[in-house]
Amino acid sequence: MSTLNKKTIEDLDVKGKRVLVRCDFNVKIENGVITSDKRVVASLPTIRYLIDHGAKVILCSHLGRPKGTVDPAFSMAPVAENLSKHLGMEVKLAKDVVGESAHELAASLKDGEVLLLENVRFEPGETKNDPELSKKFASLADLYVNDAFGSCHRAHSSTAGVADYLPSAVGYLIQKEIQFIGGALENPKRPLIAVLGGAKVSDKIGVINNLIDKCDTIIIGGGMAYTFFKALGHSIGTSLLDEENVENAKQMMAKAREKGVNFLLPVDNIIATDYAADATNMRIYSDSIPDGWMGLDIGPVTAELFAKSIQKAGTVIWNGPMGVSEWDNFAQGTIAVAKGIADSNAISIIGGGDSAAAITKLGFADKMSHISTGGGASLEFLEGKELPGIACIDEKDA
16 A cells, blocks of 8 residues: 555544654764754654644654663653753653553643653663563553654564554654655656665665666766676776675666666766875776776766756655765765755755755755655665555555
8 A cells, every 4th residue: 555645643633632652862962962953853843733732742762772771871851851942841751661650641641741751772672563562652542653754664662563552643754754755756746866876786776676667867876886887897996896786786777778767877986096085086987997096976077967967857866975975075976966956946855864964064955845854764765665664554544
């Protein structure tokens, strides 16, 4: 069944009900202080909707990897404090996940009040999707809402298992991910162009294969481009090579040709003597990288070629930088692609991780239609995989 047909928060009658909401509050904390609360802010529309509609709100999330044991270093206390400020009201913090404190506080909630459970990964059964733990989560509430897209690709008790025991829906954050990524895959405004970068071909084989069936153009950059060059018989010097996937690269290019998909590789590259921010570098054509040199970015001719292609897009999906974009000498390709997408009239969907960071750093975030909140989850979604945290949600009534 289409992911576009899942129940959303507005399909539930939440007034007076205890609603368990799985959020993504996996924020970085240094010395007890949250260094970036973007993930907390992203969850606010769903939380505010529930408060405004008289729900008793019970929030839960993981934070870091405490590995099934209670570790104060991974307590949700800083998150409760941060949320309280954003919401302008007290967010109560349970002393445990599904124990006595959680049950007492959940039972005493009044309409419009908010409770945050302790770190779900303090429970050893969480990452094992233990049915007993899932039942305990369900016993706290009347309804379940998943709004943690970044964890949707994991079948854990709080992301998937609990939905077996409660009526369920997605929150606004996941709804937006489904509308944009799901919509781009199922019914895109054409031409549909995918720009894929990053280091390893192995990370993106499933994505490329799935997108060849759906896209009009696929653009390949970043470290994985050199495996495709190798597959074409080019010299790649000491550039990054995913040796095990040279044959796969050949097959993907052949599949694209067979389906009439435009498959663009860099025509020139910025190469360097070693992997360092200040390495001696020069521009060279992609089919003749000399021994002892490695490619660290796409070249200016390629940057222009890719940007021109993007101008024609109806929908563009971008996942992965075009070079070692954290170093200024090798960031120009990524900047050119980001600018090309920002200047286009296309529906633009940016995968999580490095691409999202680059877009934000360059100040183009407000020009993008959608920046995904989940790196691994967005990749698996693009690959056409079923995400357990979405698959478990009830379908809309026919």
